[in-house]
Amino acid sequence: MTSQSTPRHSLEGLELLSSAVIILDSDSRIVYANAAAENLFESSVKALVSQRLGDLFLNGDHLADVFEEALQHRFADKRLDLTLERAGREALQVHVIVTAVDNPETPVLIELRENVQQLKLDREERLLDQSQANKELIRNLAHEIKNPLGGIRGAAQLLEFELPERQLKELREYTQVIIKEADRLQTLVDRLLAPHRRPHIVGDVNIHEVCERVRSLIMAEFPQGLSIKRDYDLSVPEFRGDKEQLIQAVLNIAHNAAQALSKQIKGGDAQITLQTRVARQVTLAKIRYRLALDLHIVDNGPGIPPDIQDRIFYPLVSGREGGSGLGLTLAQTFVQQHMGVIECTSKPGCTDFRILIPLP
Template sequence: MKTPLTSLAGLDLLTSAVIVLDADSCIMYANAAAESLLGSSFKALTHQKLSDLFLNGDELLDVFEQAVAHQFADKRQDLTLERSGRDALHVHSIVTALDNPDSPVLIELRENVQQLKLDREERMLDQSKANKELIRNLAHEIKNPLGGIRGAAQLLELELPERHLKELREYTQVIIKEADRLQTLVDRLLAPHRLPHIVGDVNIHEVCERVRSLMVAEFPQGLTIKRDYDLSIPEFRGDKEQLIQAVLNIAHNAAQALSERIKSGDAEIVFRTRVVRQMTLAKVRYRLALDLHIIDNGPGIPDEIRHRIFYPLVSGRDGGSGLGLTLAQTFVEQHLGAIECESRPGCTDFRILLPLP
């Protein structure tokens, strides 16, 4: 006797994907969440073998055969299901053997959000390391000839004839000033590779208050900086100056993005601190972690650079060096933490996560 599909209609209310297979491992039912997860309609899925949907479908077929043979009542495992021309699915699967020969197996799939987050973090770390290594090598290659150019310009200035000194000195000064400007840029490119000086305990609220005082001094009118602190957060070992610089770079970027709102007097930046439990950072599980948010009510990050904002020399404004967020990311990573960003018009939220003792 076939299982009536009407008896399974209630499964459409579930947020996890549910698939019922017949004795030939073909799909005879898929709920709405399964349609969404697999990116296909129920009509298109019906009578397809589940294993044919994925490049590594043999894994599911093996589990199906074990279920049909009643080798278990239910089996739970994490799977990465490869799909042709599409992103792989990271899921937690629960395979249940049913007492019905016509529909012997029910499979529940839940997208593994934590695995997706870890994969995204790993890709970001790899890209960040590659970009920073490239920039560091370029900066070293530029630094030496730059000093030679500046020195030659100074010597040339000393050799200029007195009668032409005033008009020709203007050109040598341009060379010297531009060489100094490039030297400053090179020094900033190399700065992130300085290891943190772990000189004492850091109170994150002292860091936030120092940044707040600097921002208020620079933007005394039109910008409100709000505090939303969890004062129970413990101190941790770290480089206070590096963390001040990281938070300042993010806050300063936010203020520059808020220029129009500052003129109208309704610009706002919020410093929010919380504690999160059981947080994984760079593949290491920590019992406690600091969760610092720097939130602004600006226009949001442009779509074309949203996924590249931590890359060196990527800037969303004219005249920006594109190094502020790169430095912030590097300093946070040197403290074994991570930095994330979510942005939409009216709300940009930078999140700094750091392990706590």
């Protein structure tokens, strides 16, 4: 049976599995791959059949060694987590189950499942690294901008003061533009530096008090056409944190959502949901926590544009005309100061910001 594929109709049950399954002959060549394997390897059965397993990956030697062990019946089945590197494509984080089969023509069956937890950890690590780099960049850039701003504003004021009376009315318009724009930039710089300047004031935090404060602020600004649904788990315990920072973080997200719902608000069917739950056995920044706050801010708006979904927490990235692109950056910073993280999934009709913070 070497170099020939196993008839798919004889293995129909494997076609129904969500995990990738491949069957190898005694020469380590693929004779069968199910539909999930085609999706995982991003390749058709025709392209996969007759290839050696180890040749599919840049680091396939380890799999080849395990295949040899299975061929010699050193184990019935073996489980391992691997990172399989591919040329020109993203590496696969997979949990692999290698099974020795009592069939000389097809002696080895391998099942591969994407290791979602590892992918999540890697993504969180990248986010933390990016966030740290962004904070350093922002802090340095803000200081570099801040220093000459005072001089520019002061020079414009001095120039206005020194203008002759006959020119004051004519030229004051221009000096005022300089002063107002310098003030606007000063406000922007202050917002950039705010998380690094303000002390972290720790106390007991009830997350539902935070949500209710945010709800009242949003409803005051958007009294018509917007409803804010509460879906609270009152068993969520209090935890130690900075209440004002968390209010600001949740407010930034909810306010962005409300602004994105302008069309729905006009139609009277805009909705934001504040949902609290307790998540169990959560890993944040490689640390395992028994309990965590699981807070969702969900809206039924148009969704975040796909081209910026991976960059929404970067500073100065905004999907809204006139937006500063700082609200989500500050929200992520405040949540990270509580050892937590913000995640986001978005599609038209449902954008879900999820805040995870360790609980005692």
